[in-house]
Amino acid sequence: MEKELELLFTQATKKINAATTISEITTLQLEYLGKKSTLNDLLKKMKDISHAERLTVGKWANEVKVILMELCQTKRSELETAKIMALLEQEKIDLTLPGYNLVLATKHPLNQVIAEISQLFQELGYDIVFGTEVEDDEYNFQRLNLPIGHPARDMQDTFYLTKNILLRTHCTNMTARAISEMKSKDEIVAMISTGNTYRRDDDDATHSHQFMQVDGFLIAPQISFANLKWTIQYFCQRMFGNDTKIRLRPSFFPFTEPSVEVDVTCVNCQGTGCSICKQTGWIEIMGAGLINPLVYEACGQASDLTGFAFGIGIERIAMLKYGIDDIRRFYTNDVRFLAQFKKFD
Numbered sequence: 001m002e003k004e005l006e007l008l009f010t011q012a013t014k015k016i017n018a019a020t021t022i023s024e025i026t027t028l029q030l031e032y033l034g035k036k037s038t039l040n041d042l043l044k045k046m047k048d049i050s051h052a053e054r055l056t057v058g059k060w061a062n063e064v065k066v067i068l069m070e071l072c073q074t075k076r077s078e079l080e081t082a083k084i085m086a087l088l089e090q091e092k093i094d095l096t097l098p099g100y101n102l103v104l105a106t107k108h109p110l111n112q113v114i115a116e117i118s119q120l121f122q123e124l125g126y127d128i129v130f131g132t133e134v135e136d137d138e139y140n141f142q143r144l145n146l147p148i149g150h151p152a153r154d155m156q157d158t159f160y161l162t163k164n165i166l167l168r169t170h171c172t173n174m175t176a177r178a179i180s181e182m183k184s185k186d187e188i189v190a191m192i193s194t195g196n197t198y199r200r201d202d203d204d205a206t207h208s209h210q211f212m213q214v215d216g217f218l219i220a221p222q223i224s225f226a227n228l229k230w231t232i233q234y235f236c237q238r239m240f241g242n243d244t245k246i247r248l249r250p251s252f253f254p255f256t257e258p259s260v261e262v263d264v265t266c267v268n269c270q271g272t273g274c275s276i277c278k279q280t281g282w283i284e285i286m287g288a289g290l291i292n293p294l295v296y297e298a299c300g301q302a303s304d305l306t307g308f309a310f311g312i313g314i315e316r317i318a319m320l321k322y323g324i325d326d327i328r329r330f331y332t333n334d335v336r337f338l339a340q341f342k343k344f345d
């Protein structure tokens with residue numbers, strides 16, 4: 001029996017040492033040490049041998065069992081470590097590889113100008129709205145004192161979608177909407193509306209059938225032209241620098257009375273005269289005025305409200321601010337052009 005035990009021990013040791021996978025170890029463990037193992041079969045035969053032999057064989061058998069068990073465990077953990085090491089090797093990450101060069105986008109120059117203007121007016125307490133681009137004739141024209149058939153409509157060649165629905169020709173439509181919603185005569189409303197506007201214009205270096213505006217107004221008791229003038233002066237200095245002067249010229253807009261066209265000292269020559277300001281030293285940047293009482297009436301309010309309004313072309317401001325020569329550059333998504341505005345973002 002001792003011989004059998006010895007044979008079993010050498011055979012098992014050899015096989016366990018030669019195992020290359022964990023499942024092989026499991027099988028060998030069952031084969032040599034499990035319930036139905038060769039070792040157990042041997043132990044069952046113990047009852048047939050002499051007492052003296054049983055003592056030595058029993059001790060031996062136990063030792064064989066312990067040694068084989070330990071051997072299995074060592075081999076198993078060896079194989080497990082090898083498996084993990086192989087996996088690690090396979091999934092190795094080379095941290096020295098250079099990363100992808102992410103190209104970060106820039107805010108579009110027109111959006112930068114809108115953000116700057118919005119920020120400025122927000123500081124003065126104005127609300128910011130964006131509004132409807134597809135508008136009713138009523139809010140785009142009629143409630144702004146531009147009744148059907150009014151000749152001033154011709155200034156804003158229009159895209160009509162149906163007889164009464166059109167693409168808004170200016171952001172002033174939101175002024176009509178806000179005034180129409182006023183609940184009381186003493187209400188103070190200050191609002192900036194920005195976004196796209198559309199006119200059936202020919203596209204050239206300074207015109208586009210789609211462009212952006214900022215339109216603003218303030219209604220409060222006892223507002224006078226002086227308040228409008230201060231606001232325009234403040235706005236122009238913030239946008240173009242502290243030395244900027246303004247000049248107001250009488251003009252006409254159906255929704256304001258009196259109306260003015262606002263000029264600023266040329267951003268290029270500071271007023272001495274150059275090709276950009278056509279040697280005049282001044283550049284026209286916006287329309288403004290005191291809100292026409294007929295607008296209050298058309299919006300269902302008392303005609304003795306007081307307030308002022310103004311409208312600014314965003315592209316024009318951006319062109320002057322950044323020295324851009326052609327309005328079409330804003331719309332063609334040329335990254336070489338757009339990337340230049342990173343420094344202002």
Ligand code: DAH
Nearest residue numbers: 170172287288289309310311
């Ligand atoms: N809506 C005018 C335009 O698009 C600009 C304008 C002028 C707006 C005077 C105003 C204003 O609110 O008071 O040409």
